[in-house]
Amino acid sequence: MEVIIGDNVSIDENTVVAIGNFDGIHLGHQSLINEMLKISSEKNLKSVVCTFNKHTANIIKTRELPKSIMNNEQRIKCFESMNVDYLYLIEFDENIMRLSPEDFIKKIILDKLNAKAVVVGFNFRFGFKAKGDVEYLKTLGEKLGIEVLIIPPVYDNGKVISSSLIRCLIEKGKMKRANKLLGKPFSIIGKVTNGESRGRIMGFPTANIKPSVSYVIPKSGVYKTSTVIDNKTYSSITNIGYKPTFKGTGITIETHIFHFDKYIYDKTIEIRFLDFIRPEKKFNSQDDLIKQIENDIKMIK
Template identity: 45%
Template structure:
């Protein structure tokens, strides 16, 4: 898969089929859209492409980082697995934000990127202040003889699949249900940093993980999880919260990795949350805390 960093004036070399959307989480609904993209590209003997903003559009509009389900790095890994050929990565700025729907579609997509076919979800909006909708896109595609494919909403067990719905599941601790809708485990990428070493002294060393993007914060508590280190997968009992028994300040992501004793400070790791085990508790003593940690570890071992 080729990742091409572009601006609004970039001119593509070849025609392609493109999928448009934010794709946060790359959930099962997104995957239906992307499968259609790959299939359409093969049918037309063209490359499949996706347009992705380097950062969430709201970061620029509201000057505040948005909570995400996936980093771009994770998105791109999934795109490559699905078989996407090209990711056009563009910075969302004033020039992009103020494009009219007509300019975005006709000048930028159809002319500059040489798009022959467009794949979007049923609720796709585009252009300045999201003033372009599906009906406007239909008119513009018909006018320019561009093929348009609109993917219908996807329901699973009566639930309409959306990134917002999945975010709410994660916030309420329902990561196992969220994972089913994502089609993969909710994953937090980050770097291992130094902590206070108390767990190490008590026989339960933890990897303190500093997330590399602003992820959706799961309900505080302990999670059965896997952690990927240098391509290898290890079981872990992970606490996400403020550690109220000891510190009760600032968010902590602390993974006790089973059957692992190597120093991994500074390493990039991927933490996959599998199941919520229990809420975060303020214990009366540190000894009570570590007795509970022993039970948590046993639950993870017995998975």
């Protein structure tokens, strides 16, 4: 897969383009991309995913910036695993923001990406102030000679699968359902930083993580996790919270990795959240906390 970032793009081959934000690349997104890949195969078109390098709310200040389910590194790996030919990451700025719906399709999708077909979700909006919708896109497609395919929503338990729904599930600690809708475990990538070494003193050394982007953070508590270090996966247990037993103030993400004793400070690692174990609580003593940690570990091993 070729990754293209910024304005300097020109694809000569005929393409089919999937457009969207694709945060999380959940089952709904996967349905859309698979339809795009099907068209690519049937009509001998190169497959292109067109999305934004940063969320549009970074520029549109009237919109609240949502927390991320994935960083760009994770999105790139996911698209690559789906055998997409090109990933175009648009640098969303004032100039792009002010493009009319027609100009966005003409100047980017048609002129730069050479699209013969476009695949979007049922609620897709585009152009200045999101004035373009799927009906207008169909009209433009007829005018410009571009086939337009609108993908209907994918449902789970009567609810439309969306990035917003998944963020809400993660914030509530409902990891099993969030992971089901994602089609993979939710994970946080970050750098290991120095902590207070309390875990090591208690016999449970932890890696303290500084997330690489502004991820949506699961609710405070203890989680069954797996941790990826240098492409090797280890079983682990992770605490998110304020360390009330020690009167902590800021929220921390601390992971105890089973059967692991290597030096990993400043190393970037990935924590995959598999299940919620229990809420964070304040213990009367350090010994009580140690006993609870031992029980938590027994539960998930």
